[in-house]
Amino acid sequence: MEHRLNRILPLAALAAIPLLLILPHIFSECHALAAEAAKFAPAPVLSSGDYPKAGGVNPRLFVWMAAQMHLWFAAFVLAVPIFVLLLEVVGVIKKDSRYDKVAYEFLRVSLTAYSITAITGGVLLLGLVVFYPDLMKYLSAIFGSTMLFYALFFFVESAALYVYYYGWKAMPSGGLKWAHIGVGLLLNASGTTLMFIANAWVTFMMTPAGVDIAGVFDGNVWHAVRNHLWGPMNLHRFIANIAYGGSIVAAYAAYRFLGVKDRAEKAHYDWMGYTANLVAIGALLPLPFAGYWLTAEIYAYSQQMGITLMGGLFAWLFIIQAVIIGALFLAANYYLWCGLGRGVNGERYYKYVKYIAFVIAAAFLVWFTPHTLVLTPEEAAALGGQYHPLLGPLGLMPAKNTAVNIMLLFTFLSFLLYRRAHRTPTVKWASKGNAVEAALFTAAIVNIVWLGVYYGYFTNSVYKVASSVPQVATTLFVIVACLVMEYFMHRKAEISELRWGVVPDRSQYALFLIAVSFTWLMGLMGFVRSAIRQHWHVYSVMRDNSPDAFTPTIAYAAKVVSIGTIIFMAMIAFIFWLSHMGQVKGAGDE
Amino acid sequence: MRLLKFVLTCLFFYLLLKAPGLFLGKPVPSSLIAMYMFFIVITVLLVMTITDDGAEKLFAPIRSLVEDPSKKLIRNVVFVVVPIVCGYAVYDSGEKKAPPTELRAVHPAPPAIVKAYGKTFDLASIGNPFRKAEKEDPAAFKAFVKEGSEVYFKNCFFCHGDKLDGKGHYAHALELRPLPFTGTDTIAQLQESYLFWRILKGGPGLPREGGPSISAMPAWENELTEDEIWKVILFLYDYTGNTPRSWS
Numbered sequence: 001m002e003h004r005l006n007r008i009l010p011l012a013a014l015a016a017i018p019l020l021l022i023l024p025h026i027f028s029e030c031h032a033l034a035a036e037a038a039k040f041a042p043a044p045v046l047s048s049g050d051y052p053k054a055g056g057v058n059p060r061l062f063v064w065m066a067a068q069m070h071l072w073f074a075a076f077v078l079a080v081p082i083f084v085l086l087l088e089v090v091g092v093i094k095k096d097s098r099y100d101k102v103a104y105e106f107l108r109v110s111l112t113a114y115s116i117t118a119i120t121g122g123v124l125l126l127g128l129v130v131f132y133p134d135l136m137k138y139l140s141a142i143f144g145s146t147m148l149f150y151a152l153f154f155f156v157e158s159a160a161l162y163v164y165y166y167g168w169k170a171m172p173s174g175g176l177k178w179a180h181i182g183v184g185l186l187l188n189a190s191g192t193t194l195m196f197i198a199n200a201w202v203t204f205m206m207t208p209a210g211v212d213i214a215g216v217f218d219g220n221v222w223h224a225v226r227n228h229l230w231g232p233m234n235l236h237r238f239i240a241n242i243a244y245g246g247s248i249v250a251a252y253a254a255y256r257f258l259g260v261k262d263r264a265e266k267a268h269y270d271w272m273g274y275t276a277n278l279v280a281i282g283a284l285l286p287l288p289f290a291g292y293w294l295t296a297e298i299y300a301y302s303q304q305m306g307i308t309l310m311g312g313l314f315a316w317l318f319i320i321q322a323v324i325i326g327a328l329f330l331a332a333n334y335y336l337w338c339g340l341g342r343g344v345n346g347e348r349y350y351k352y353v354k355y356i357a358f359v360i361a362a363a364f365l366v367w368f369t370p371h372t373l374v375l376t377p378e379e380a381a382a383l384g385g386q387y388h389p390l391l392g393p394l395g396l397m398p399a400k401n402t403a404v405n406i407m408l409l410f411t412f413l414s415f416l417l418y419r420r421a422h423r424t425p426t427v428k429w430a431s432k433g434n435a436v437e438a439a440l441f442t443a444a445i446v447n448i449v450w451l452g453v454y455y456g457y458f459t460n461s462v463y464k465v466a467s468s469v470p471q472v473a474t475t476l477f478v479i480v481a482c483l484v485m486e487y488f489m490h491r492k493a494e495i496s497e498l499r500w501g502v503v504p505d506r507s508q509y510a511l512f513l514i515a516v517s518f519t520w521l522m523g524l525m526g527f528v529r530s531a532i533r534q535h536w537h538v539y540s541v542m543r544d545n546s547p548d549a550f551t552p553t554i555a556y557a558a559k560v561v562s563i564g565t566i567i568f569m570a571m572i573a574f575i576f577w578l579s580h581m582g583q584v585k586g587a588g589d590e
Numbered sequence: 591m592r593l594l595k596f597v598l599t600c601l602f603f604y605l606l607l608k609a610p611g612l613f614l615g616k617p618v619p620s621s622l623i624a625m626y627m628f629f630i631v632i633t634v635l636l637v638m639t640i641t642d643d644g645a646e647k648l649f650a651p652i653r654s655l656v657e658d659p660s661k662k663l664i665r666n667v668v669f670v671v672v673p674i675v676c677g678y679a680v681y682d683s684g685e686k687k688a689p690p691t692e693l694r695a696v697h698p699a700p701p702a703i704v705k706a707y708g709k710t711f712d713l714a715s716i717g718n719p720f721r722k723a724e725k726e727d728p729a730a731f732k733a734f735v736k737e738g739s740e741v742y743f744k745n746c747f748f749c750h751g752d753k754l755d756g757k758g759h760y761a762h763a764l765e766l767r768p769l770p771f772t773g774t775d776t777i778a779q780l781q782e783s784y785l786f787w788r789i790l791k792g793g794p795g796l797p798r799e800g801g802p803s804i805s806a807m808p809a810w811e812n813e814l815t816e817d818e819i820w821k822v823i824l825f826l827y828d829y830t831g832n833t834p835r836s837w838s
Contacts, residue, residue, distance in 0.1 A: 302714055303781055308699035311779070323625070330633060337640040354637050361633040365626055371775065372697075374621040382617055384756075384767045389616055392775050457774045459833075504642050540702060 040141060043215025043542035044134050051546040052131060059131035060548035065564060066127050068523055070120035072568045075237075075522065077117050078191045079245025080110040081164075083279060085184040092177060102272050104168050106249050109579040111165065114158075116571065132546075135537045142210070142217045142224050143201055150197045153190045160187035195241075196234050203229040205538050206529070207301045215541040228301045232294035239287050244518050246280025248572065251515035254508035255576055257501075267500035273511055274339065274500075280514065281332045281411070285479070288325075288404050289472050298532070305532045305539070314528045315372060316554055321525055322368035322400070328517040329407055331510040333360060336414045338507035343421025344496045352417065359410050366403040371395025398456020401468045405448045405475045409441065412479050416486065423493040433489045437482050444478040447471075519568060523561035531557070592647045596638055603630045697780065698797050700787045706811045711786070718782045718820050718834075731824075738825030741818045749806070754829055764806050771830050778832040785823045785834075789814070 044050075051059065084103045091099030128136050140147065164183045171180040208215075210223030217224070253273030260266055299306030310318055337353050340346030369391055375383065383389070393399060416437075427433070448471050455467035533539045535549045543549075552560075607626055611617030618626075639645040655665055704711050723731040743752075749768045751758040756770035769776050777785060787795070793805030810819065827834055 302702075303784065304699045304702050304714070306699075307697060307784075311697050312699040323629075326629070330629075330636065334636045334640070337636075341641060350640065353640060357633050357637045361629060364629060364633075368625065369622070373619045375619050379617055379619050380766060382611075382615060387769070387775065388618065390610055390614075391618065391622070392773075396775055396779070504639075504645070506639060506645070 040217035040219065043138055043211075043538060045543070046134055046545045048545055048547055050134055052133065054130055058548070059127070059546065061560065063124065063127040063131060064527075064560065066120060066124040068526065068561070068564045069568060070117065070124045071526060072519060072522065072564075073113055073117040073120055074195070075241055075244050076248060076572075077110055077113050078195055079241040079248070080106060080113075081161075081184065081187050081191060082242050083245040083249055083276070084110075085181065085188055086279065087275075088181060088184060092181070098268070098271065099275075102249075102275070106252070107165055107168070109252060109575065112575045112578060113572075114161065116575075132537070135542065138215070138538075138542060139201060139204075142204070143221065145221055146197050146200060146225065150194060153194050153197070157187060157190040157194060160184075160190060192238065195237060196230075199233045199237065200225040200227070200230055202530075203227050203233050205536075206298075206305070206533055208538050208541050211538075211541060213541070215538065229294065229297055232290070232297050236287070236290040236294050239283055239290050240522070243280045243283035243287060244522070246276045246278075246283060247511075247515040247518045249276035250280060250511040251572075252276075252576055254511035255573075256580070257508050258505060259580075263501055270342075270500045270503055273508065277332065277335060277511060277514065280518075281415075284328070284332075285408055285412075288408075289468075292401075292468060302539070308532045308534065309528065311371075313551065314532065314554070315370065317524055317528050317557070319368055319370045320558070321521060324517050324521050324524075326364035326367055326407075328514055328521075329360060329411055330364065331513045331517070333357070333411055333414045335507050335510040335514075336418045338504050338510075339418055340421045341504075342498045342500065342502055343418075343423075344499075345424060346418075346421035349417040349421060356410050356414055360407055363403040363407040363410070366394050366399050367407065369394040369399070393457060396456065398452045398464055398467070401471055402448055402452030402456070405471050406445060408475050409444060409448075409478060412482070413441065416482065419486065419490075422496045422498050423490045425489045425493045427489055427492065430489055433485055437485060440478050440481055444474045447474050516565065516569060520561065520565045523564055524558065527557050527561055592638065592644070593649075593651045596634055596648060599634050600627070600631050603627070697784075700784055701797070704787050704790060704795075706790050707816050711783075713783045713787055716783050716786070718786075718823060720817075720820055720824055721782070721834075734821050735824050735828045737818075738821035738823070739829070741814065741822040742825050745810070745813065746822065754826065766805075768807075771826050771832075773830075774832070777826055777830065778835070780835055782820075782823050782827075782834045785826070786819055789819050789822070 053059075084107045087099045087103035087106075091097065091103065160183055164180070164187050167180055167183065171177055204224050204227050207228035208224070209227035210218050210220055212218070250273045253269045253276055257266060257269040257273060260269065295306075295309065298309060308314060333356070340349055340353075371387065371392065372395070373379075373383075373388060373391075387395070425433070451467045451471050451474075456464050459467075531551055534551055535544050536542065537544045604623075604627060607618050607623050635648075638648050655661055655668065700713050702713060704713060720731070720734045723734060742750075747758055749758040749760045749764065750756060750771065751761065751768075754771040756768040758768065761767050771777050788807070790809065790811045792807040792809035794809050796805055814822070826832075
């Protein structure tokens with residue numbers, strides 16, 4: 001049996017990869033045939049009477065909430081297997097059973113969320129079919145074949161999930177373990193493909209392709225799938241899922257840390273929280289750049305959508321986004337600073353914390369400084385306009401790019417100090433190595449600021465946007481170069497045991513804050529992304545003529561998303577509790 | 591002592607934020623100060639509580655005030671004074687009866703299309719028809735810019751100023767005042783098609799998100815020809831040394 005599984009499961013995982021590669025061709029073929037059979041109709045022109053009513057239900061709010069819940073749970077159940085697979089592989093490579101234990105524990109926690117994801121998906125579909133039948137009919141005519149593939153991959157994902165979970169203990173080591181990892185890969189590949197397919201539908205509604213101005217489909221579904229935003233959206237959501245999964249696992253660990261009394265268990269959950277948070281923050285580092293690409297593509301596609309997004313109506317939601325991301329960075333740093341106490345040498349770095357905090361806070365304030373200010377009439381009269389003469393330049397993207405890169409560098413510095421809290425290098429060139437690292441940081445900061453100031457404010461807009469690339473490259477270069485140097489510098493270092501579990505309870509609340517911030521951000525920015533279509537179902541092709549075809553106020557949107565966040569987090573807390581209850585029962589049975 | 595340090599640090603940053611208003615007459619908006627101070631206080635608090643010992647020392651005076659029986663008199667005084675001060679602050683803030691603060695998008699999103707001169711313009715795709723002369727025929731381009739400057743000084747400079755700095759003769763009578771075209775945060779941020787729309791339709795053509803519509807900018811479509819508008823746009827960029835936003 002073991003031998004057979006050994007051969008079949010990795011093959012199954014490998015088979016999924018070419019399937020993904022040929023998907024576009026299959027889509028094309030399907031619709032080439034379909035196009036021959038039938039001419040496609042233009043997008044329907046609807047009136048308010050074409051939108052069914054059901055009781056006193058507000059259709060937009062119903063669909064909005066269902067979509068939001070589905071997206072949160074879907075992100076959770078897509079993120080967790082990525083995270084679990086990473087941990088499992090690391091555990092095998094490092095031969096450390098702790099990783100395996102944590103990975104399995106979390107897969108178990110996420111099981112309940114799978115069924116809720118399916119339920120919320122069903123509710124969303126129901127809402128769309130009931131309230132927006134013409135839109136669904138139009139989208140189905142274009143994406144019908146992808147919807148069938150969606151169902152197929154949903155089936156593959158479910159099957160892989162069950163084999164992955166129930167096979168965990170039956171495939172504990174050797175070749176079977178690698179076979180199990182192969183199933184995990186299949187699970188992730190199918191889950192990610194599901195997301196990519198759904199992304200195609202969503203991005204088509206924003207930047208339609210494969211249709212003419214009247215919405216007549218050209219018959220090639222691959223054209224519609226590979227629309228302007230599909231690539232950036234796929235990348236952004238994929239990275240974000242890893243970060244999100246890490247943050248939720250870290251929150252679970254924090255929940256357990258605060259609840260257990262036993263020192264060994266406390267140490268276990270402390271380690272789990274740290275590892276999960278490391279993955280979350282590691283994935284968070286490239287996320288702003290993926291987001292920047294997505295936004296630049298939105299601007300490039302439509303000036304109107306771009307300005308609505310960041311310069312006009314929704315600019316203040318971006319300020320809220322900046323505030324939440326900044327808070328997230330502060331929380332991540334606070335967690336690392338508190339963790340310095342785990343190492344015996346941690347105390348020697350306490351004195352640097354206030355300087356790091358100062359730089360991060362200063363960068364944070366620049367990061368969320370708005371360009372268009374909220375002014376009292378007296379302030380408006382004193383300033384003569386909506387822009388502040390001193391703070392105005394800080395409201396532009398070059399300042400934001402500069403600030404976020406510096407924030408990332410100093411967060412990385414906190415991480416370096418944390419790593420050194422229990423390591424003392426023994427190589428002769430340690431002091432020179434420190435000097436080189438310091439020089440790298442200094443040169444990087446000078447370069448980032450120069451790029452931001454010179455290209456951002458003294459050249460034209462093409463260079464201004466392009467200068468963000470070398471800024472990011474500088475940050476990434478310093479991170480990679482310092483990690484390589486740290487590796488060689490600490491290869492034979494004196495390493496003391498980290499005191500897991502010896503960390504203030506306060507630090508665990510930082511992990512909660514990170515998870516909540518991620519959730520809230522996803523809701524707010526998801527709303528903005530969707531709402532920049534304004535009164536269009538499919539931007540510039542199919543007009544939304546329902547009674548709800550108006551953009552709600554920022555306050556209303558923020559309330560809906562915030563209530564959604566509370567409901568979702570309450571459900572996640574319930575899942576944690578449920579899982580813990582099952583574990584306690586299981587332990588008793590054993 | 592540590593609590594005092596905390597308060598003084600926060601106070602220092604608060605005064606720093608107040609300084610532009612006090613010394614330069616250019617106040618940092620109260621809404622922004624509130625946001626800044628919220629995170630400054632949080633950051634200082636975080637730095638001071640990374641160890642249990644630090645947190646204990648920071649909160650010790652408050653704990654002592656609440657729990658120490660020997661501080662009964664001070665406790666009672668504080669418990670009376672603090673609510674009174676808070677109450678007065680609320681009362682005082684309500685006394686001014688000032689108009690509400692405003693959030694107005696200075697550069698609201700343009701529509702996808704605009705109609706003028708019996709034509710429909712797609713703002714996503716149109717460009718300045720005279721721009722290509724910049725490379726192909728510099729002498730002609732210079733002439734277009736000069737024509738644009740004449741349009742500007744006959745029509746626009748009264749409000750926007752002879753230096754394009756938003757300080758024209760009439761500017762001081764306007765609320766809000768015209769924005770300067772100089773600098774890098776107004777027209778340098780925008781595509782030429784955006785300026786075309788704003789000049790064409792003026793304040794009356796602002797979308798609702800641009801409201802409260804207090805722009806005094808007239809709609810120039812009845813006063814200027816299409817070519818004149820494109821040429822004055824050339825002049826605005828040329829004079830200020832800015833380059834229109836583009837994506838290639």
